[in-house]
Amino acid sequence: xxxxxxxxxxxxxxxxxxxxxxxxxxxxxxxxxxxxxxxxxxxxxxxxxxxxxxxxxxxxxxxxxxxxxxxxxxxxxxxxxxxxxxxxxxxxxxxxxxxxxxxxxxxxxxxxxxxxxxxxxxxxxxxxxxxxxxxxxxxxxxxxxxxxxxxxxxxxxxxxxxxxxxxxxxxxxxxxxxxxxxxxxxxxxxxxxxxxxxxxxxxxxxxxxxxxxxxxxxxx
Amino acid sequence: xxxxxxxxxxxxxxxxxxxxxxxxxxxxxxxxxxxxxxxxxxxxxxxxxxxxxxxxxxxxxxxxxxxxxxxxxxxxxxxxxxxxxxxxxxxxxxxxxxxxxxxxxxxxxxxxxxxxxxxxxxxxxxxxxxxxxxxxxxxxxxxxxxxxxxxxxxxxxxxxxxxxxxxxxxxxxxxxxxxxxxxxxxxxxxxxxxxxxxxxxxxxxxxxxxxxxxxxxxxxxxxxxxxxxxxxxxxxxxxxxxxxxxxxxxxxxxxxxxxxxxxxxxxxxxxxxxxxxxxxxxxxxxxxxxxxxxxxx
Numbered sequence: 001x002x003x004x005x006x007x008x009x010x011x012x013x014x015x016x017x018x019x020x021x022x023x024x025x026x027x028x029x030x031x032x033x034x035x036x037x038x039x040x041x042x043x044x045x046x047x048x049x050x051x052x053x054x055x056x057x058x059x060x061x062x063x064x065x066x067x068x069x070x071x072x073x074x075x076x077x078x079x080x081x082x083x084x085x086x087x088x089x090x091x092x093x094x095x096x097x098x099x100x101x102x103x104x105x106x107x108x109x110x111x112x113x114x115x116x117x118x119x120x121x122x123x124x125x126x127x128x129x130x131x132x133x134x135x136x137x138x139x140x141x142x143x144x145x146x147x148x149x150x151x152x153x154x155x156x157x158x159x160x161x162x163x164x165x166x167x168x169x170x171x172x173x174x175x176x177x178x179x180x181x182x183x184x185x186x187x188x189x190x191x192x193x194x195x196x197x198x199x200x201x202x203x204x205x206x207x208x209x210x211x212x213x214x215x216x217x218x219x220x
Numbered sequence: 221x222x223x224x225x226x227x228x229x230x231x232x233x234x235x236x237x238x239x240x241x242x243x244x245x246x247x248x249x250x251x252x253x254x255x256x257x258x259x260x261x262x263x264x265x266x267x268x269x270x271x272x273x274x275x276x277x278x279x280x281x282x283x284x285x286x287x288x289x290x291x292x293x294x295x296x297x298x299x300x301x302x303x304x305x306x307x308x309x310x311x312x313x314x315x316x317x318x319x320x321x322x323x324x325x326x327x328x329x330x331x332x333x334x335x336x337x338x339x340x341x342x343x344x345x346x347x348x349x350x351x352x353x354x355x356x357x358x359x360x361x362x363x364x365x366x367x368x369x370x371x372x373x374x375x376x377x378x379x380x381x382x383x384x385x386x387x388x389x390x391x392x393x394x395x396x397x398x399x400x401x402x403x404x405x406x407x408x409x410x411x412x413x414x415x416x417x418x419x420x421x422x423x424x425x426x427x428x429x430x431x432x433x434x435x436x437x438x439x440x441x442x443x444x445x446x447x448x449x450x451x452x453x454x455x456x457x458x459x460x461x462x463x464x465x466x467x468x469x470x471x472x473x474x475x476x477x478x479x480x481x482x483x484x485x486x487x488x489x490x491x492x493x494x495x496x497x498x499x500x501x502x503x504x505x506x507x508x509x510x511x512x513x514x515x516x517x
Contacts, residue, residue, distance in 0.1 A: 040333075041333040041356065042333070042479070042482070043483070044233045044234050044235040044333075044335060045235045047233060047333070047335050056334055056354040057353075057354045057375065059354070060354040060355055061355075102496075104500045104501070104502075140356075140357075140358075142357075143356075143357035143358070143360045143361060144357055144360060144369070144370045148366050151361075151366075154360065155361065155468045155469075155470040155471070156470065157361075158331070158358065158361050158470055158474050159470040159471075159473055159474050159478065162478060162482065166485065166486070169486060169489075170485065174493070177493045177496075181497055181502060182502055182503050183503050184502050184503070184504060202504060203503075
């Protein structure tokens, strides 16, 4: 996990490589566009969002392409992170103690690795929901080509697509809350790549031990 | 009937009230198609193309009269030819004029997300407004009759308008005007149901069609186009006319409970997270050198 060309302040360690950060922001940009145009199609009360984004026909035209970009980024995340996202016994203990996590009593939590169990849930939730959104989205992209005797595909798609999207919106809200507000330092880490050692020790003690063990002497 | 019939009582994808809802005493209009007197001359198809200035599409020839296999974005009115073998082995040639049914509870309108792309006038006509259409094709999913069709070039949906422009000027639709056998009628829904009922009774009592009846499916609230069928118990034999058409239940779920639950969950989630932050705040401040447990490093 060395990235010698990048300079971090003292007492900081690399958490997200450039490739990880770039993938995250491609996904984020695509997702935000998908969210805004999707919500415009979801509710008449939010139809104006599509109007300010260039008009609803433009939104309808670009939403599927943004979806492909988003899925591409999610797939890249799968390739990069799936091995790190495997559930462990420690994660099961983490879920049992989740009430301490949600009330900021992190000292009572089992030590998390690079990703805690909640982050792993976010990852798999987004991954499977994105797969469902892709499949149903392809149907909704070209509904006129679905033959009449396969119309159940359209019927399934119009229900699964928004349901899966709503699920991701729930994940997205928690993700933003954690990254922007609850865990100070997390947002910077996905921009610049680094976190303080205190951050690593506090939220990802397992991961901290791992990286300290790798590099000797430990980085200051 | 005057242009007042063009007041709107239902609008797709619309926030707020509908301008024309319950503002008019006017009648609901209805087209009656008596399949028992249709001779399949296609005059109605030509009249539709002529009146609506629709560009011609390519026809096919497969040794049948069905030279146009299905309705298209530029072909709104199509006679479906069906050779039907009856139980006693005789052959019946069933011809049904197919077009938008102008449902009282239109699935296309329910599914449409675009404000004002689909409207229902107070006279019952369901009309697409291409200027507001976004080409998403959700109306295809909502329609139980496979009627809305996409223009691939303009990405807008088209279908029969029931000649809204003619009806609003007090004229009957072009197809009705052209029918040489009188199998097409146009008037108020009430009058057409009465006429259809009488014709069906005549067929039952005097023409050896014991199952003759009127097709006005209640699953979509009744339709603005009704049929007299020789055998109303088997509408499928008329080129796949659905016996009990409904707006698909997934569309109803999506536009009903899912929308309700989703909106409550999204707003509730935002409020919940905000209150959580008010109560607990951040887990730690950036730069705080605190270890779990609060000990300083």
